[in-house]
Amino acid sequence: MIVHIPHPDLPPPSTSTGIIGWLRSNLFSSPANSLLTLFALYLLYHFIPPILNWTLLDANWVGSTKDACTNDGACWVFIKVRFHQFMFGFYPSSEYWRAILAFILIGLLILYLLIDRTPKKSWVAAFTVLIFPIIAFFLFYGGFGLPVVETYKWGGLMLTLILSTIGMFFALPFGIILALARRSSMPIPRALSILFIELWRGVPLITVLFMSSVMLPLFMPEELRIDKLLRALIGISLFQSAYMAEVVRSGLQALPKGQSEAADALGLGYWQAIFLIILPQALKTVIPGIVNTFIELFKDTTLVLIIGLFDLLAIIQAAFTDPKWLGFSVEGYVFAGLLYWIFCFSMSQYSQHLERKLHTGHTN
């Protein structure tokens, strides 16, 4: 009789673990990769110091005029002096607190909703979706004793955030409805959805914005004047929901047919199956696509500058054409780029966290 003695588990060779193992497998796995690693190190050596010098070490931080910028580096004084305008546009400074309050509120609400395991989430979500927009409207616009600030005075980062949050707020649910309609077996919703999506996807956003601000008023009666910002908002929301619809549709298509069959066989109704089985899985699959569309939307809001709204980028560009501050466009663009990057990167990080959280070890 053969007696089988199990082989004991041995530790891996030391060259395949730890720092040395990491370096070997990631940076020096082949002669070509070793060369590339060295070349990359050379590039870093060549570019990092000048960038550090310009942005930090040789930069000008104190003062209030152009003349204060005597060092070779960046003139951050420009940003400092114009900071409030970059944040709020032409919003009156005595009313800044209203915008700040609104942003702190929405920030807290979103934080509360994004953190895992906070109690009474559905109530907070309902408040955020139904009540908060009304509060925010009165804070930003005025009324109830607060002086009215017309929308043409809104600008800067504030306008960018307003445009993008409202855009996302409408694009996702509307996109989901469009995607469901497009996959429906009912001919009329299906045809309408295809028509809508293909129409809005087929035109550039810039045309949509231009139409909404220039052409639309020509056809509308004088007394039916809709606010320019509102028109831009509607344009952006409809435009992005067409894109969102296709992202969501790809998620619906990726679901195996067995999922809806199992839901049917258990006796779940159409909407129950959609909300309990189909959408949770489909949306999870397309988180990268949804966040991609959100990030795109966030950056696309810069296009409102062509219809005369001063979002973050537009107001920075306006600032460095000011004769008092000529020649600081690089600082302006770097600052704008940094702000956009912070917001987009946060969205992307959160989406990756969400993907990990929702991963249940199933690959369909």
Next chain:
Amino acid sequence: MTESTPQHSQVNEDIAIEVKGMHKWYGDFHVLKDINLTIKRGERIIICGPSGCGKSTLIRCLNRLEVHQQGDIRVDGIELNDDLKHIEKIRRDIGMVFQQFNLFPHLTVLENCCLAPIWVLKQPRKDAEAAAMRYLERVKIPDQAEKYPGQLSGGQQQRVAIARSLCMNPNIMLFDEPTSALDPEMIKEVLDVMVDLANEGMTMLCVTHEMGFAKTVADRVIFMDSGEIIEENDPESFFSNPQSDRTKLFLSQIL
């Protein structure tokens, strides 16, 4: 809408499913031809036949996962037609187990089992969970209740799928090749559960190639080929004394 309430009075209570002159086409392809089938309560029926013969399509017609174009299907005396109320009632009464399990991967095992009782039968969550745990014990995996389907083996997943169907308290169970996607080692654990179920008197329709299982539990074996029922008989006569040449050929290939 007036005739939508099912008439139970004129129905023979002993008959679970009645199919009369049923035809189905996929486009131009005639998948099911003149199917006539009566299944009594508590009867256990095995459907076998070569692949593509329409056996899965037949049982999928019984809970309207597929729509038949001609003929009559009655489940518990309720006619299966476009009336959503009828479909809803019939689906509540028929449980189905699929070849690919079709568990909901984003829900835990327990949530998979409770979902339909909570949303369709409107049971309180606590009751639904207690019932689900009882059924999970019956299929011998109560300790996996908090796991996600993706963390279970194929055999365990299929047993969860059976428990999920049973949570709806069905009178009839349909099995669509329940062991075909499983590794040989896991087939037995699923068949054991099905044998238990059969011994408790559940009305069962099972599409399968497990002839050993057919011999132990079936009251009747139905053999299908190219969309037609070729032969039906009790298992002993079916296996020892097949009538048609087509059946003989089929049996010689699989036994």
